[in-house]
Amino acid sequence: MTRLSWFNTVSLTLGFAFLYIPMIILIIYSFNESRLVTVWAGFSTKWYGELIRNEAMLDAAWVTLRVAVMSSTIATVLGTMAAYVLVREGRFFGRTLFSGMIYAPLVMPEVITGLSLLLLFIGLGLDRGILTIVLAHTTFSMCFVSVVVSSRLVTFDRSLEEAALDLGCSPFEAFRLVTLPIIAPAVISGWLLAFTLSLDDLVIASFTSGPSATTLPIKIFSAVRLGVSPEINALSTIMIAIVTVGVITASLVSKRNALRRQKDEQAAVQNA
Amino acid sequence: MRRWVLIAVPYLWLLALFLVPFVIVFKISLSDVALARPPYIPQFSWDDGIWAFLRELDFENYIFLTTDSLYWKAYLSSLKIAVFSTFLTLLVGYPIAYGMARAPEEWRPTLMMLVILPFWTSFLIRVYSWMGILSQEGYLNQILMWTGIISTPLTILNTNTAVYVGIVYTYLPFMILPIYAALDRLDGSLIEAAEDLGCSRFQAFWLVTFPLSRNGVIAGSFLVFIPALGEFVIPSILGGSKTLMIGKVLWEEFFSNRDWPVASAVAVVLLLILVVPIVLFQRNQQRQAEAEQ
Incomplete structure (x- = not known):
């Protein structure tokens, strides 16, 4: 296991080339001078300038960001509650239906979720806009949050919580002071997942948005249908950069925390 | 009491925004094309009883x-x-x-x-x-x-x-x-x-x-x-x-x-x-x- 065989080296190289070359090309050509995206005509950052001056695009970005913050925050609260109910509350009336409703949205085709929510909103007479997109995004992303959080709750040592209750905490205090700090990394990754899902969603947003609220993916989709454009390349580059920085930072932070915990545990063992 | 709230909030959310929309899709798929042209408002008149509801169902779609x-x-x-x-x-x-x-x-x-x-x-x-x-x-x-x-x-x-x-x-x-x-x-x-x-x-x-x-x-x-x-x-x-x-x-x-x-x-x-x-x-x-x- 020390050295890679030639087969493994080749498959890893080709595999990661396949995963990354399309995005690298996209990034390179976002700095292309020419509007013809497939012909290189010299380095330029003019498409980034165009992007900043594009009011409609900025509006859409702002709408998308607000929707993502609101929906992922509500989804994290609801999803954590749902995870707690699923893992801790044992039997209650309608439990099977409840867990079914948590897992079904994960595998539901987006076109169906979008269509059904739109028909609901029309039935209720709700004007389609930011509110309806937030409601829709919250609904599917709370299920993802709940799966992430419940996988952490399952491995959680319950006696810690019981100790807190024995020492006079109310159930809510026990949750806030003991459970929440321990499951916090899962709750944060749940929030991040919900946030990215919301930023990224095209199909459900297209069904549930109205003329008053256009999100960035809707804008990108309508531009992309007309063909490749350098402005969209520039926008994609910015989005890829943000995600890359975010993912690398998150993994470094979690690595540092893991190291620190290891050290603390060692220190505790030595002191004992 | 607290347990009840904890279960009810996510439960009701999913019922209202996941299950009910499905029932609506199902109902509309069984409704008459001519009646269901937009702007169509799903109408649930349970007052007429379940038989009237079933009679309205239409498999033509x-x-x-x-x-x-x-x-x-x-x-x-x-x-x-x-x-x-x-x-x-x-x-x-x-x-x-x-x-x-x-x-x-x-x-x-x-x-x-x-x-x-x-x-x-x-x-x-x-x-x-x-x-x-x-x-x-x-x-x-x-x-x-x-x-x-x-x-x-x-x-x-x-x-x-x-x-x-x-x-x-x-x-x-x-x-x-x-x-x-x-x-x-x-x-x-x-x-x-x-x-x-x-x-x-x-x-x-x-x-x-x-x-x-x-x-x-x-x-x-x-x-x-x-x-x-x-x-x-x-x-x-x-x-x-x-x-x-x-x-x-x-x-x-x-x-x-x-x-x-x-x-x-x-x-x-x-x-x-x-x-x-x-x-x-x-x-x-x-x-x-x-x-x-």
């Missing part, structure tokens, strides 16, 4: 789906594209997962992150990135013509081939991760034993490694197949006018033809088709969880 060949062709073509692209994703993904599991220990977290990173990147952008590569004057054709492999550009964009490329590309992490997890758990001494007992490397792989990674392969295949079946974004960006996929048909039925009852019926049938793979997937996951305990 489903009958319409069977008479117009567009729909069953679209279902079949979605199934074909989903099955074939799942298989292709497996072919591409397995060697990568295998290479990762055999890589030196200290590389693995980085390799893992490299697989996960595209997953966090916008799906739409990843699909879009292939437009510039596959188009007539795209980078792929430029390279092929420059090296003299072909003399006239290939038409790949706006065909089913481009859809396959798009599905393999975007869903590859879903295939790699479960297979990698299965291979990572594998006991290396089993392979050594097989080789000691006279297996060639390939035989050892085929008789020992591959069967032991079966659960990962199954999980990965479902994770690709299920979303690929109802895919809309990939066929509408990379596919052509001839690419028939049911997600696209539903979208067009709804937004272009504005035929809500038929769109709803298409959705219900798609859901029925998905029930089988979803149940199989759940079973596989459960078996795996039990095996781990």
Whole structure:
């Protein structure tokens, strides 16, 4: 296991080339001078300038960001509650239906979720806009949050919580002071997942948005249908950069925390 | 009391925004086309009693789906594209997962992150990135013509081939991760034993490694197949006018033809088709969880 065989080296190289070359090309050509995206005509950052001056695009970005913050925050609260109910509350009336409703949205085709929510909103007479997109995004992303959080709750040592209750905490205090700090990394990754899902969603947003609220993916989709454009390349580059920085930072932070915990545990063992 | 609130809040949310919308889709799929033209407001008049409700049900939209060949062709073509692209994703993904599991220990977290990173990147952008590569004057054709492999550009964009490329590309992490997890758990001494007992490397792989990674392969295949079946974004960006996929048909039925009852019926049938793979997937996951305990 020390050295890679030639087969493994080749498959890893080709595999990661396949995963990354399309995005690298996209990034390179976002700095292309020419509007013809497939012909290189010299380095330029003019498409980034165009992007900043594009009011409609900025509006859409702002709408998308607000929707993502609101929906992922509500989804994290609801999803954590749902995870707690699923893992801790044992039997209650309608439990099977409840867990079914948590897992079904994960595998539901987006076109169906979008269509059904739109028909609901029309039935209720709700004007389609930011509110309806937030409601829709919250609904599917709370299920993802709940799966992430419940996988952490399952491995959680319950006696810690019981100790807190024995020492006079109310159930809510026990949750806030003991459970929440321990499951916090899962709750944060749940929030991040919900946030990215919301930023990224095209199909459900297209069904549930109205003329008053256009999100960035809707804008990108309508531009992309007309063909490749350098402005969209520039926008994609910015989005890829943000995600890359975010993912690398998150993994470094979690690595540092893991190291620190290891050290603390060692220190505790030595002191004992 | 507190327990009751804790259960009720997420429960009611999902009932109102997940289950009820479905019932509405179901109801509209069974309603009369003429009555259900937009602006259609679903009306639930339970006052008339359940029999009146049942009498109103109308299967004409489903009958319409069977008479117009567009729909069953679209279902079949979605199934074909989903099955074939799942298989292709497996072919591409397995060697990568295998290479990762055999890589030196200290590389693995980085390799893992490299697989996960595209997953966090916008799906739409990843699909879009292939437009510039596959188009007539795209980078792929430029390279092929420059090296003299072909003399006239290939038409790949706006065909089913481009859809396959798009599905393999975007869903590859879903295939790699479960297979990698299965291979990572594998006991290396089993392979050594097989080789000691006279297996060639390939035989050892085929008789020992591959069967032991079966659960990962199954999980990965479902994770690709299920979303690929109802895919809309990939066929509408990379596919052509001839690419028939049911997600696209539903979208067009709804937004272009504005035929809500038929769109709803298409959705219900798609859901029925998905029930089988979803149940199989759940079973596989459960078996795996039990095996781990």
